[in-house]
Amino acid sequence: MNEQSAYPAYVMGALCIVGGVTGFARTRSIPSIVAGVGVGALYLWSADSIRKGTPNGLEELEGASAILLLSSLPRVAKGPVPATLAVTSALAGTYYGQIVYQLRN
Numbered sequence: 001m002n003e004q005s006a007y008p009a010y011v012m013g014a015l016c017i018v019g020g021v022t023g024f025a026r027t028r029s030i031p032s033i034v035a036g037v038g039v040g041a042l043y044l045w046s047a048d049s050i051r052k053g054t055p056n057g058l059e060e061l062e063g064a065s066a067i068l069l070l071s072s073l074p075r076v077a078k079g080p081v082p083a084t085l086a087v088t089s090a091l092a093g094t095y096y097g098q099i100v101y102q103l104r105n
Contacts, residue, residue: 006050013043058100065093
């Protein structure tokens, strides 16, 4: 696997962390900061696993994308932020799912 496949995960991780901190700063929402930083950290840790070539980095990214997607879907109609989270997590999940599929076949 090439190192480039870690870049989308680094971007997703940074966006999740910034989004969680922003949500907390605007509304004092503890769930926003916990979820944003938690999922963002999982994305960043998984991206680092891919970059280093350690096992299961792709599966960890699939898990992070699934967590973000499933937590965003119930709130999609509430505004652009949950809708964007749902779309970007679905895209990331699809991207890494295709890589996993290609590696296993």
